[in-house]
Amino acid sequence: MRAPGGPDVAVGDVLLAVENVSLSFGGVKAVSDVSFDIRKGEIRAIIGPNGAGKTSMLNVINGFYHPQQGRITFKGEARARMRPHEAASGGIARTFQNVALFRGMTALDNIMAGRTLRMHSNFFWQLLRYGPAMREEVEHRRRVEEIIDFLKIQEIRRVPVGRLPYGLQKRVELGRALAMEPELLLLDEPMAGMNLEEKEDMSRFVLDANDHYGTTIALIEHDMGVVMDLSDRVVVLDHGIKIADGTPAEVKGNQAVIDAYLGVAH
Amino acid sequence: MAPNAAARADTFPKLLVRNAQVFGTRPAMRHKDLGIWQTWTWAEGLDVVRAYAVGLHRLGLRRGETIAIVGANRPRLYWSVMASQMLGAIPVPVYADAVADELAYVLAHADVRFAAVEDQEQVDKIQSVLERVPKLELMLYDEKRGLRDYDHSRLHSMDDVIDEGRKALASDPSVGVWLDGEIAATKGSDPSIILYTSGTTGASKGVLLTGERSIKAASDTVAFDKLTEHDVSLAYLPLAWVGDHYLNYAQGLVSGFCTACPENSDTAMADLREIGPSFYFAPPRTLELLLTRVMIRMEDAGLLKRKMFHYFIGVARKYGERILNGEHVSLGGRLLYWLGDLLVYGPLKNVLGLSRVRVAYTAGEAIGPDLFAFYRSIGLNLKQLYGQTEAFLYLTAQPDGEIYSDTVGRTFPNVDIRIAENGEVLFKSPGMFAGYFKDEAKTAEVMTPDGYVKTGDAGYFDEKTGHLKIIDRAKDVGRLNDGTLFPPKYIENKLKFYPNIREVVAYGDKCDFVAVMLNIDLTAVSSWAERNNVVYGSYQELAGHPLVYDMLEKHVAEVNRSLAADKMTAGAQIKRFLILHKELDPDDGEITRTLKVRRGFIEERYAPLIKALYDGSKEADISTQVTFEDGRKGIISARVTIRDMKTEPVTPTMGKAA
Numbered sequence: 001m002r003a004p005g006g007p008d009v010a011v012g013d014v015l016l017a018v019e020n021v022s023l024s025f026g027g028v029k030a031v032s033d034v035s036f037d038i039r040k041g042e043i044r045a046i047i048g049p050n051g052a053g054k055t056s057m058l059n060v061i062n063g064f065y066h067p068q069q070g071r072i073t074f075k076g077e078a079r080a081r082m083r084p085h086e087a088a089s090g091g092i093a094r095t096f097q098n099v100a101l102f103r104g105m106t107a108l109d110n111i112m113a114g115r116t117l118r119m120h121s122n123f124f125w126q127l128l129r130y131g132p133a134m135r136e137e138v139e140h141r142r143r144v145e146e147i148i149d150f151l152k153i154q155e156i157r158r159v160p161v162g163r164l165p166y167g168l169q170k171r172v173e174l175g176r177a178l179a180m181e182p183e184l185l186l187l188d189e190p191m192a193g194m195n196l197e198e199k200e201d202m203s204r205f206v207l208d209a210n211d212h213y214g215t216t217i218a219l220i221e222h223d224m225g226v227v228m229d230l231s232d233r234v235v236v237l238d239h240g241i242k243i244a245d246g247t248p249a250e251v252k253g254n255q256a257v258i259d260a261y262l263g264v265a266h
Numbered sequence: 267m268a269p270n271a272a273a274r275a276d277t278f279p280k281l282l283v284r285n286a287q288v289f290g291t292r293p294a295m296r297h298k299d300l301g302i303w304q305t306w307t308w309a310e311g312l313d314v315v316r317a318y319a320v321g322l323h324r325l326g327l328r329r330g331e332t333i334a335i336v337g338a339n340r341p342r343l344y345w346s347v348m349a350s351q352m353l354g355a356i357p358v359p360v361y362a363d364a365v366a367d368e369l370a371y372v373l374a375h376a377d378v379r380f381a382a383v384e385d386q387e388q389v390d391k392i393q394s395v396l397e398r399v400p401k402l403e404l405m406l407y408d409e410k411r412g413l414r415d416y417d418h419s420r421l422h423s424m425d426d427v428i429d430e431g432r433k434a435l436a437s438d439p440s441v442g443v444w445l446d447g448e449i450a451a452t453k454g455s456d457p458s459i460i461l462y463t464s465g466t467t468g469a470s471k472g473v474l475l476t477g478e479r480s481i482k483a484a485s486d487t488v489a490f491d492k493l494t495e496h497d498v499s500l501a502y503l504p505l506a507w508v509g510d511h512y513l514n515y516a517q518g519l520v521s522g523f524c525t526a527c528p529e530n531s532d533t534a535m536a537d538l539r540e541i542g543p544s545f546y547f548a549p550p551r552t553l554e555l556l557l558t559r560v561m562i563r564m565e566d567a568g569l570l571k572r573k574m575f576h577y578f579i580g581v582a583r584k585y586g587e588r589i590l591n592g593e594h595v596s597l598g599g600r601l602l603y604w605l606g607d608l609l610v611y612g613p614l615k616n617v618l619g620l621s622r623v624r625v626a627y628t629a630g631e632a633i634g635p636d637l638f639a640f641y642r643s644i645g646l647n648l649k650q651l652y653g654q655t656e657a658f659l660y661l662t663a664q665p666d667g668e669i670y671s672d673t674v675g676r677t678f679p680n681v682d683i684r685i686a687e688n689g690e691v692l693f694k695s696p697g698m699f700a701g702y703f704k705d706e707a708k709t710a711e712v713m714t715p716d717g718y719v720k721t722g723d724a725g726y727f728d729e730k731t732g733h734l735k736i737i738d739r740a741k742d743v744g745r746l747n748d749g750t751l752f753p754p755k756y757i758e759n760k761l762k763f764y765p766n767i768r769e770v771v772a773y774g775d776k777c778d779f780v781a782v783m784l785n786i787d788l789t790a791v792s793s794w795a796e797r798n799n800v801v802y803g804s805y806q807e808l809a810g811h812p813l814v815y816d817m818l819e820k821h822v823a824e825v826n827r828s829l830a831a832d833k834m835t836a837g838a839q840i841k842r843f844l845i846l847h848k849e850l851d852p853d854d855g856e857i858t859r860t861l862k863v864r865r866g867f868i869e870e871r872y873a874p875l876i877k878a879l880y881d882g883s884k885e886a887d888i889s890t891q892v893t894f895e896d897g898r899k900g901i902i903s904a905r906v907t908i909r910d911m912k913t914e915p916v917t918p919t920m921g922k923a924a
Binding site: 141146148149150152154157158196197200204207211212 | 415895
């Protein structure tokens with residue numbers, strides 16, 4: 001399962017490095033001079049209070065925003081500007097804070113859409129749905145069914161996602177991202193708005209995806225319990241500045257982090 | 267093996283060998299995997315089970331030892347049962363949704379050294395109680411996911427075990443010969459399986475069944491319903507329940523029919539439709555759930571469809587059952603019914619996956635007459651049976667054409683039923699159990715000196731029909747203080763027929779009047795709330811909503827009217843009721859895994875509410891502990907409102923058919 005383009009990175013080596021990135025919207029500094037790296041095979045959490053610049057950071061990584069300063073190195077290739085579709089074909093997939101699925105399409109079709117970049121048969125064959133296109137579709141469908149099995153969503157295979165409860169929509173979205181077989185998976189608050197049981201399920205899926213598919217995962221999350229349990233390393237942002245970086249235990253004991261979360265008298 | 271030798275097969279492994287010879291190319295097992303139905307023929311099934319048995323033997327499983335089977339209805343778990351029986355070991359299926367505590371009890375009580383489990387969830391659950399199951403040595407799992415990094419010194423994948431066995435069989439012919447010897451050595455009088463009862467009354471007991479008796483019992487029912495290798499059933503009931511072991515496993519092996527395993531428990535409805543079984547069993551609760559869903563969807567349908575549905579359901583009520591029973595129906599009636607079948611019943615049965623059902627049974631609890639009539643009226647040959655784990659299921663069943671909603675049928679061939687003086691039903695049956703595992707005291711308790719087994723149910727034979735009627739649990743039938751008969755189940759079932767009511771617990775024994783606690787049905791009531799702009803934030807809030815109370819008050823009033831119609835029950839009308847703030851849940855021990863209410867337990871747990879029902883208070887506070895699915899506990903508190911009901915004067919109606 002290798003994404004096309006770029007050399008392979010061994011487990012434990014740096015897969016993506018963010019160096020001195022700054023991003024501002026007009027006068028508002030969303031991210032200033034932030035550097036950190038994501039190593040192949042790890043689960044990396046980005047946390048911080050509201051407005052800390054977490055989602056902006058994620059948007060920078062997948063090329064949706066272009067930083068004014070700094071650079072991003074993915075699989076050894078440094079880029080100042082990357083477009084989302086380049087990120088996608090380069091092996092970066094993501095989910096969104098507010099679910100972004102094709103609401104009128106079934107769960108199956110949504111996840112199948114994640115395979116689009118991996119379909120190679122030409123337009124003509126696809127139109128006929130015959131020969132190589134058919135063979136290819138069967139193969140892709142098998143992969144998609146594996147993901148459906150993996151996420152235990154067999155019962156909603158044929159249900160339009162617009163009719164699904166939120167927790168399941170989140171799961172379908174994760175499925176679509178996994179269908180891309182990404183090297184780096186960005187999850188923007190995968191557990192937001194979920195109850196305890198849904199969170200536990202989702203945590204297990206994230207861990208299993210990391211374990212089973214070997215996917216490197218960077219996630220933004222508010223629930224500290226989840227972050228501490230899931231992630232290998234945590235980077236903490238506050239007002240667009242990196243204030244801590246390390247293992248969950250190190251971060252938890254860091255005074256700057258405690259201050260940022262609990263607030264201190266200025 | 268010669269056919270006449272096969273006919274004498276007195277254990278399930280011998281039957282499996284026979285089936286592989288006689289029905290070799292017929293499908294034995296289906297399972298939907300990755301969205302596609304996979305099929306194994308009897309011959310292929312035997313191959314897998316033989317390999318599996320060799321693998322298990324190499325891991326150390328020996329004759330007479332027990333092995334726990336924990337998980338959903340999946341081929342590999344059924345094969346685990348077959349493979350261990352092949353070695354003369356005794357499988358012990360355990361409910362997959364049992365919390366760790368219950369699981370530990372059964373595993374420890376059954377002395378299991380091995381456990382064949384479905385997936386990581388079950389492995390985790392067993393590992394969390396490992397110190398309470400000291401004899402457990404090895405676990406086998408079906409689903410690999412998430413288990414890669416586990417310590418595999420005491421953990422094996424079923425696939426690997428089967429592969430190992432297959433290699434051994436292929437490389438060394440003597441292994442096959444040895445295995446043939448093992449199969450031949452299985453004895454019909456040896457224990458075949460231990461089924462732990464769900465425990466309506468306290469801790470669960472291990473019911474020990476032997477192969478020969480099990481096969482005898484199953485042969486009788488296979489003949490009764492003319493089941494053949496061309497039948498299909500969907501195995502969606504808990505593996506650990508006698509119903510599944512009997513209806514699917516034993517009947518499947520005896521008749522050679524195909525058992526289809528759903529993709530997972532949530533897809534059973536869709537899988538039912540795809541498979542289109544010809545033999546179908548559903549507890550009343552499932553039938554109720556299906557009907558509720560249909561009714562809710564009809565409420566949302568367009569006006570024309572709704573009108574058409576209700577009109578033809580009316581037609582079905584009038585003629586459907588009589589046509590099914592082969593009684594005389596006017597030509598006009600038949601024509602209307604035919605049209606209804608074309609427009610409504612046929613498509614409805616198709617959606618429910620019941621189009622091809624030839625024989626359908628319901629049992630486990632009394633079924634509401636209206637609910638029963640509904641399914642029969644749309645042309646489903648639904649019948650009732652009565653039985654229990656100790657009998658290896660069937661004691662009575664309704665023959666085709668002799669169907670009554672309030673009876674459980676005639677005494678089954680080769681079964682002997684006697685009614686004790688206190689009204690309790692006693693039986694002797696071909697499938698009768700050999701005793702409770704490691705509990706001779708309990709075994710002696712339920713046996714009469716002359717060898718009958720006490721069912722614990724009160725009943726009598728109806729004079730008109732010769733069918734058995736079960737009123738209630740023998741110990742549950744009570745009397746009000748003024749001496750009026752109080753049959754709690756009877757009242758509860760009347761209320762439970764309303765789609766809005768999911769569960770009912772009625773009180774009245776040794777009290778001045780009857781009072782009930784209700785559970786709303788979340789599916790039905792939330793749909794109603796949506797349509798009526800009733801806003802709520804939680805189950806608790808919805809259950810306590812005044813408008814919900816108003817709606818349920820109407821239901822209770824209707825039940826009172828129907829109770830008043832019969833002189834016997836007129837005194838047992840409901841005077842007060844309340845709606846519980848939480849759903850009764852097996853995880854909290856309030857209902858059993860087979861969804862039967864545990865009255866005594868609820869009485870203790872909700873003591874403040876019951877006290878309030880009888881002391882005249884308008885509301886009462888309650889806090890209860892709840893167990894989440896992962897075993898953690900929390901507290902739910904609520905203030906519950908109580909409503910008073912008017913009772914109806916006694917108004918006996920004449921000649922109304924049941």
